[in-house]
Amino acid sequence: MSKKLPSFTTLVLDDDEEVVEEVAETIALMGGQVDAFSNPVKCIEYLKTRRRSYNVLIVDLSMPLLNGLDFLKLASPYIANSPRQILMTGLAELEGKHVESNSMLTVLHKPISISELREKLGHPLRFE
Amino acid sequence: MGKFARISETYLKNRKPPPNSLNPNFREDRVIGDWLYRFAQAVENEEQNKQQAQQKFSLLLAQVLTPVFATDSAGKIKVWNPALQGLTGYSEDEVLGKAISDFIKQSSDSFVANDAQQAAEMLFDLTTKSGKTVPLVISELGTEKGETVHVLTSTEKVDPAGSTSYFIAQNVGSLKQAQAKLLHASRLAALGEMASSFAHELNQPLNVIALAAGGVAERVKFGEVPKEYLIAKAERIEAQALRAGRVIQGIRNFVLEIGDEDIVEFDPVVKTKSASDLIQEQLRLANVMVHINAPSGEIKIKGRPILFEQAMVNLLVNAKQAMERQALSERKVSITFSVHDTVLTILVKDTGPGIAQENFERIFEPFFSTKKDNGGSGIGLYMTKSVIKELDGTIRAVNEIHGACFEIKFPTAPAATES
Numbered sequence: 001m002s003k004k005l006p007s008f009t010t011l012v013l014d015d016d017e018e019v020v021e022e023v024a025e026t027i028a029l030m031g032g033q034v035d036a037f038s039n040p041v042k043c044i045e046y047l048k049t050r051r052r053s054y055n056v057l058i059v060d061l062s063m064p065l066l067n068g069l070d071f072l073k074l075a076s077p078y079i080a081n082s083p084r085q086i087l088m089t090g091l092a093e094l095e096g097k098h099v100e101s102n103s104m105l106t107v108l109h110k111p112i113s114i115s116e117l118r119e120k121l122g123h124p125l126r127f128e
Numbered sequence: 129m130g131k132f133a134r135i136s137e138t139y140l141k142n143r144k145p146p147p148n149s150l151n152p153n154f155r156e157d158r159v160i161g162d163w164l165y166r167f168a169q170a171v172e173n174e175e176q177n178k179q180q181a182q183q184k185f186s187l188l189l190a191q192v193l194t195p196v197f198a199t200d201s202a203g204k205i206k207v208w209n210p211a212l213q214g215l216t217g218y219s220e221d222e223v224l225g226k227a228i229s230d231f232i233k234q235s236s237d238s239f240v241a242n243d244a245q246q247a248a249e250m251l252f253d254l255t256t257k258s259g260k261t262v263p264l265v266i267s268e269l270g271t272e273k274g275e276t277v278h279v280l281t282s283t284e285k286v287d288p289a290g291s292t293s294y295f296i297a298q299n300v301g302s303l304k305q306a307q308a309k310l311l312h313a314s315r316l317a318a319l320g321e322m323a324s325s326f327a328h329e330l331n332q333p334l335n336v337i338a339l340a341a342g343g344v345a346e347r348v349k350f351g352e353v354p355k356e357y358l359i360a361k362a363e364r365i366e367a368q369a370l371r372a373g374r375v376i377q378g379i380r381n382f383v384l385e386i387g388d389e390d391i392v393e394f395d396p397v398v399k400t401k402s403a404s405d406l407i408q409e410q411l412r413l414a415n416v417m418v419h420i421n422a423p424s425g426e427i428k429i430k431g432r433p434i435l436f437e438q439a440m441v442n443l444l445v446n447a448k449q450a451m452e453r454q455a456l457s458e459r460k461v462s463i464t465f466s467v468h469d470t471v472l473t474i475l476v477k478d479t480g481p482g483i484a485q486e487n488f489e490r491i492f493e494p495f496f497s498t499k500k501d502n503g504g505s506g507i508g509l510y511m512t513k514s515v516i517k518e519l520d521g522t523i524r525a526v527n528e529i530h531g532a533c534f535e536i537k538f539p540t541a542p543a544a545t546e547s
């Protein structure tokens with residue numbers, strides 16, 4: 001039987017719409033609320049007008065227009081709190097200094113499994 | 129020596145000869161005698177130097193592993209070195225004085241020099257003693273008086289000056305192998321630069337598959353799942369698996385051995401589009417927009433299509449790297465095709481900072497790169513020039529107001545589209 005979980009808010013950003021859909025659906029399975037984007041520039045425009053709070057930001061590293069690390073820097077003034085940040089990457093390498101310099105940043109290497117995402121988010125699925 | 133000889137010759141020509149033979153008692157005759165002695169000695173030294181040079185040259189021809197032959201202007205063989213003997217089975221004694229054309233079976237390749245066309249390089253098949261044929265590419269080593277002498281025909285008129293032409297030959301088989309290795313190295317270098325984008329390109333569909341399959345499994349475990357949902361997820365998984373497969377196929381095609389690729393007619397616009405597709409993800413992540421402008425009809429050139437595709441990949445990668453410091457919205461590459469008469473012109477323009485003046489002379493040199501710290505191998509543009517040259521084309525780089533432009537020209541195959 002499903003049980004009521006405390007809701008959490010997540011921003012998901014990846015330039016691949018199908019990745020966005022799947023991550024968003026997984027978050028929804030955990031009972032989270034999702035703002036999902038596939039364009040980092042449009043996402044910043046959205047944040048500028050809303051200035052929302054999030055529990056977690058899940059952002060892709062390699063995107064055209066703006067990479068994930070630059071997005072996090074540019075977006076932070078427009079987010080009301082200091083949420084946890086999860087950087088998804090399909091690249092084989094990611095420079096350690098970027099990760100070390102930010103204790104709020106966790107790296108998830110693609111492909112990501114549901115259990116891995118659940119573990120990083122610290123939320124069980126809605127059905128469990 | 130030359131000055132001395134001229135002075136002495138002029139003197140001997142214009143002086144009034146003494147009534148009898150040289151008289152050693154007269155100062156003038158002693159001086160003349162001394163001059164003549166020195167002149168004779170200088171001539172003798174010159175002869176010795178010439179002989180020594182000739183001996184060294186003969187020794188070099190005997191020892192060098194490269195096949196070399198020489199003909200007179202009638203095409204009769206005058207030199208046939210051991211390397212050529214090894215290749216053909218014919219010894220020097222067997223071929224000296226015979227016409228080179230007796231041993232040549234002209235290649236069917238269209239770019240072989242023919243009777244009406246002189247060329248710095250010629251391609252032909254040489255018949256060996258055992259009746260086999262060895263494909264050779266021949267370059268003229270040097271001719272007296274700087275003449276280009278055509279040796280493929282037996283109807284050449286004898287040059288009264290009797291000049292000798294030396295030719296170096298190279299087995300086309302080994303040449304093709306060397307070119308294939310170079311091309312392979314070039315593709316591997318490009319692959320190294322593209323490794324990250326390939327990993328990203330492959331992990332995207334794998335990520336969708338993992339989450340979609342995981343999501344279905346979780347829902348099924350804990351309750352009823354609508355059939356439509358299951359079908360939609362299964363279709364998505366299938367599509368993403370095929371997407372991953374295409375990425376792997378692309379990598380496989382990219383590193384394929386292509387040494388034996390045949391010379392065929394192909395459309396350079398189609399191969400340019402496939403070159404752009406090959407590195408699409410890399411270009412997309414770097415925000416590089418590629419515009420291909422081509423005439424509506426089909427264009428045909430003759431050559432090796434994968435070599436051409438690699439040349440275009442190299443130019444696109446070069447343009448992408450050149451624009452790394454440009455604003456994202458300004459990173460554009462335009463590739464324009466036009467045909468006038470029988471010449472195809474391809475202009476590859478980027479919007480980068482252009483080529484530094486001091487680098488113009490060197491950009492096509494092997495291993496020259498201004499991006500070595502950034503993973504540049506220095507093979508790309510060198511390889512591009514080699515490939516274009518092999519297709520009988522030319523390439524040059526110029527700076528324009530906004531960026532660099534590579535201008536490539538090719539002869540078109542018959543029935544090419546007029547722009």
